[in-house]
Amino acid sequence: MDWLKLPPLNSLRAFSAVAETGNYTLAARQLSVTHAAVSQQVKILEAHLQVSLVVRSGRSIQLTDEGASLAGDLEIGFAALGRGVERLNQLQAERPVQITMSPAFAAEWLMPKVKDFQQKHPGITLMLSPTADVVELKQGGVDIAVRYRDKRRPDSSIKPLLVSDMIVIGHPSLIGDQDLSNPAALVDLPWLQELGTNEAAEWLTLHGVVPDRPLKVHQMPGNLIMDAVRRGDGITFTARAFFRNDLKSGRVIELFSEQEFGLYYIETLSGPLRPAVRSCLHWLYSNAERVSI
Amino acid sequence: MDWLKLPPLNSLRAFSAVAETGNYTLAARQLSVTHAAVSQQVKILEAHLQVSLVVRSGRSIQLTDEGASLAGDLEIGFAALGRGVERLNQLQAERPVQITMSPAFAAEWLMPKVKDFQQKHPGITLMLSPTADVVELKQGGVDIAVRYRDKRRPDSSIKPLLVSDMIVIGHPSLIGDQDLSNPAALVDLPWLQELGTNEAAEWLTLHGVVPDRPLKVHQMPGNLIMDAVRRGDGITFTARAFFRNDLKSGRVIELFSEQEFGLYYIETLSGPLRPAVRSCLHWLYSNAERVSI
């Protein structure tokens, strides 16, 4: 277009700084370089334009007419560039912090705490996306992911957010007075599990049970499972941390438990994080806990 | 100031070109680089801003909202920069071609020819500065200098503009029927010479004459000497080329001559010259000549 033959942009910026400060040394400081660098850039610009832009006058400098003319437009131009970038930073700062996690974790652990966060950080809005899918972190997308892994895949480099016993629980009415001392006995109870997962079969396998008849498994969205369990629709495998109150009040009964088997931890993009995201992380870790027995 | 933390300018330009063309390949062509270069610059910008600006959609691309927002300001900004540079180029193109030379050369050789130049290049205005001083060429100042040197300091690398016999001339009335076959006889005639020069003494020295009495020398501005000689106010040392017509008509008389002793040549700044200056140089050399006997 018309700016095909623009001089080197850095030389324009250097000259613009010189024009603004009227002083190579200050301009250099503003650009975080040495005065020599500025001097060279201005020379490069003058060579390109075939025009003197700056003349020494004693111990200081002075712009030529041409220099002053150019400086005016440069100031406008760079201001526009800065405005554009600034606007983006603004949008960036105001964008909600997006967190992905499992529905159970969201409903039972995070949601109850969110109010506290919002009191402490009224300027930051959180956006939770509870889903069983593993949502990839993305620049401009999800900022924080709460992941689950169990004891069988240890990773000492992980900083835990929530370590919890994992338990199988059910409503008292569903259990009655059956003898459930043996894992195999759970084969006949109705399991509730997240759509697309296979927790029931995995738990049984983990305990050496090979079902000889089909399991009674009800798949449902994660957000419904917790309430369904409380209503007595079935049993499920979950973290003790999510049912502390229900267990204490006897609303649900613990059938089996694996000590500190589950680990929820945080993943973020590598690289610098937005301030809002850092605040959120800090708050999350300050709520870290270990729930056992 | 506020643009202390502007991202790398080249990456901004690259992205701006991408936004404008909607196409890496075209943007690359516009910037005279490869598509890979553009791709890298856009990545650098995205990394700096921590924002996705461009998303691939099949075989083409699409700006994100943030990208579109930024692109708007960038277009404004770069347009302003371009405007500033363009204005300078404009001034540059319209600035007169400045030529410095001796008053004699100006009055007797160049001025009579200037009309021809202006007919051939109506868009270019010439500014002659006839002076005996050696004016330094300067960026944004004098574009062309016509210099004089004589046979005693040859330089084969010089492209001659005017080679001329150098002669001593005077008005017939001043000479009368004196015997002037000997250079020493000129000691008693009144010399006219440019302010600040010493042509009379130099000429006499060149011919082995050591004056035993003070010379009668009238210093005056160069532009007046020619006419003074024609009026018979004195003799002077000059180029035959400047007095061809006067000699032919007998209005002045040639007293002594050095064959092809004087050389007028052109100096310009090194480096690329403005188109107007190039035109002028071309025209000057097309008028080059050799004046002898």
Add this chain to the structure above:
DNA sequence: TCGAAACGTTAGAAATGCTATCAAATGGAT
């Protein structure tokens, strides 16, 4: 006459940018 404060200049090192090349994805065309 001295020293401080500017800018100027330069070589060489550091950073950045670019190209060449290959790969992958897409959407027509045969």
Add this chain to the structure above:
DNA sequence: ATCCATTTGATAGCATTTCTAACGTTTCGA
């Protein structure tokens, strides 16, 4: 369906640009 052309993505190594450090020069005031 397969091929081909088009476009973007990735990367190693080279080329260019930019910067710094060090020293020089000019000016000005004490």
